[in-house]
Amino acid sequence: MPLRLYNTLTKSLQPLVPIDPANLTFYTCGPTVYDDAHIGNFRSFLAADLLRRWLESPLCELTTREGTAHRAPAGRRVTHVMNITDVGHMTDDAAGGEHGEDRMAVAGQRLLEAKKSGRLPANVEIDPRNPHQIAAFYADRFVEDARRLGLKVALEAQHDPTLMPRATANIGDAAGTRGMTGMIRRLIERGHAYAVGPGDPGGGGGGQTVYFAVTTFDAYGALSGNTLDRLREGAGGRISEQNQSGKRHPADFLLWKSDPSHLMKWPSPWGEGYPGWHIECSVMSAARLRPDLLGPGGEGGGVGELPDGQPIIDVHSGGEDNIFPHHECEIAQSCAAFNSPRGSGPYAAMWFHPRFLLVEGDKMSKSKGNFFTARDLFEKGVEPAALRLELIRTHYRSNANFTMQGLTDSQRLVDRWRRFAEAAPGGGAATNDSARSEAAQEAARAFADAMHDDLNIAGAIAAVNTFVGFTASPTAEDIQLLRTIDAVLGVLDLERPAQAQTDIGVFLGGLAPDPAVVARLEDRAAARRGKDFKRSDAIRDELLAMGYAIKDAAGGKVEVSRA
RNA sequence: GGCCGCGUGCCAGAGUGGACAAAUGGAGCGGAUUGCAAAUCCGCUGGGGUAACCCUUCGUCGGUUCGAAUCCGACCGCGGCCUCCA
Incomplete structure (x- = not known):
């Protein structure tokens, strides 16, 4: 049976039916770079990576729009894009992203202290007052960790940086002709957004704030269940007065905030300032995955609009906390910008949301002392393969529990598989050939069946263990099968600590x-x-x-x- | 309060109507190997019986069914979101 996944949008198990099964489009909401990514971040990104690798596996079967099965030919490609959020958003987000401290400034303060106390490596030259340098510093460290963990998108981005776009490189311009300013302008033109503030609401003056008008998008709330009527009830007393004054509806969200005093700021048709948190993903997913919608200049010149109901991309992933508000708002923006006027299209055909990671049974937090970054663990001698396996071996839709015992178990599995993969092929035929090839076929089938079933990773790993346990002296074909499987799991070829x-x-x-x-x-x-x-x-x-x-x-x- | 995910053996974690006392790891026990360890390999690992077999178990309590870990209802517990967060 072809791949089925749990779709957050429909709250059910569904076949993944790509727009073009030979070339899938996949967007993952990537990290914010105010600090080093922790293992919870990586669990989510690795779940996306596992899905991506499975989609590309010759063992993976998809469903076509005609309803037939699509087996991966030599080259089923997945274009996987993962953004890096390097805009300094606000700490006080209860106020809707318009108040509080700039996160990048907070990170700068922390870096400054680290520098003073000598905790930064001596060769790091960084000005903690320069937000772009801070962001670049942490972004580089993220990409480095991601590569060590075998995150394919990070490996590919070495050759094609457009696969990991930076928000700050997609802001747009003073005229609102491309990037985020371009999409905001487009949303205003289509009646889905409005500018308020000094300089005449709706006019062209500077110093304005732009909001998305949620009431213009019928499907708002479809992903998260937070429809407008429910939100209104739940919102009572939560939203600050000062901030609501300019909004037409309490749930309207920020697209652009003019604020010349902000640490990071850019020109726009509404004044110098910064973009809201949701717009970047709508822009960057379209820019890289659907350039036909935007046209060569980034905005304008493209077809601009899809028939209602047609998805823009195939798969969109992000941590479960992104479901609301981030992805709800992204859907509203993207569909409003590119789909038919009362936009209700699904944006992504499949919404994939890995659940949070616990550590030793507890919520991970710095105060509990159970907070780990990937590099903390690497420094302690944990090898990337063990960490990767430990983070992917629990089903993506459960709260995985990261433990030191589990890490040890994962290391043993990796060692066992490596012994098999590196054994001299055919050294002594302990098993007769037909039994052996049956075992290999059974292993491939069991692995694929498990993965097709909403990425049942535990079942898939069990198939590998049964195979490896049965076959005492592997043939070249056996080893090849393990390699094919490992192209999905992605552990065997990761860097090993030097001896x-x-x-x-x-x-x-x-x-x-x-x-x-x-x-x-x-x-x-x-x-x-x-x-x-x-x-x-x-x-x-x-x-x-x-x-x-x-x-x-x-x-x-x-x-x-x-x- | 609303929406969503989850709850299986000592532990992690599969199984979603019969082949289930329940995959696969780990831990434990026994054996091979080792001076002893570690690692590795083999066997056992709910209770009873030599055995075919019988009894108790899959959060709790009820229900549907010839039959339920699997479907339905209620309840309890854990986790997430309800304008920071993977």
């Missing part, structure tokens, strides 16, 4: 060969040669107390890892 070797020890997990440890290893080797096992065991305990676990390996060497 440091001395004459006696092999230091794993990026450990440096500490002379104190080497000396003890030599003492222990001498004791063992003299059959003084009491002493050799005592040395092992000593090392353990120092935080090192050792393991005698073939050839008289000792493998050293963190205890």
